[in-house]
Amino acid sequence: MKSKKLISIALCAAALFCLLSACGGGSGSSGVRSDVAVGDISKAVSAVLSDDALVSVDGNYVSGSMKMDVSQYDSYDVKINSKGVNIDEFGIFKAKDASGGVKAVQKAVADYLQMRKDTWMKEYMPQEHPKLENAEVKTKGEYVMYAILSDSDKEAAFSAFEKSLASK
């Protein structure tokens, strides 16, 4: 009888653990989801922007032009203006893990933004310069997003980013 009780308690504990794991929906302890595809977040962000000419760049561009090591990230999407008429741009990166990985992405993004500022050619589209100067980076769980956008687009973009990652 005693052994039955012990087995029952062990089974209940195991079942509770499994249920909690399954029902977590990919949320971390901070209440941010970690199971959302970067492409889906990027789509949600694009949908709220005023410019519909943003297109994804390929891995060669991210590694070659942005000097970012794509092998360090779980996944990513960087969108720029295909017509070259403005400098609108945003990028979303998912780190490989929540601790050191996120810090590595944050540093890489910060380095990239600094490089952009250092190499800005003043004679090209000076009216666009404030977007770069006021570029922002936000982190939610394992995801890092940067935005080189107008203030209104930036606010809408980060809102969509956060909404995409909010726990259900």
Added chain:
Amino acid sequence: MRRIKQDGVYFFWSASIIVCMLLSIFAVGFASFARASSGAASSASGGTASAKASAKTSDGPTVLGESADMGQDYVDKFVFLGDSTTYGLGFYKIVSSGQVWTPESGTLTLSLWSAATIVYEDGSQIPINDAVAKKQPAYMLITLGVNGISFMSQDYFIKEYTSLVQTVQQTSPDTKIILNSIYPISASYRSNKSASGGAAETAASAEETITNDKIDAANKWVQSIAKSTGVKYLDSESVLKDSKGALNDSYQNGDGLHLNPTGYQQVITYLRTHGYQ
């Protein structure tokens, strides 16, 4: 009887818990698989499909030598793809604006060729490869790289440029492709920038990283790409240089980087007298 009933309840609950556990494990496993799949798809979207061109390549030397004047009809068969140094061809009406393929902004960086859209002859803005597929141009003169040399490594430059050429070859195998040399900049280019930038100009600013030494090196890369992909190279920079190897001041529009109508006319004359062979 009571013991049998207790055993029955015990086994019922034990079985129920085991079933729940199995379902939970299945759910976790399924979620992980779905996540991995979507991640892989997302990563794949960031990758580049390297074109393995099987287009016709030409015999004969890579660098186009002097020929008889091919005439205006020859020039009229060209599409001119490039950056702001190509945009001027249409802007100054040296050729028809419909022949000039640049983005709406008028400039194009080599590293962005696959993401950029160009203004097509009907006014639509479409990716370069779509324009090539639609037009199937008889000849294409590509002038790219002056923006890229400020930050692109040799490997990256060659990889991107080769990818562009191979993509055009694959999409339009009969197009005769000529890679044009990057035009030199004038000796006054840097001093102009220093004067306008003042003390606020950073030492690492991009304009200081475009130099004639870099252009000369990049033109060797362009020539090597022409050779490896079986297309031609037009050494038009040779008619634009002064005795010191910089852009002749009589061919520049004032900023030291872009040509004026006289400069463009020199390039077109060079193109006509160094015909595709």
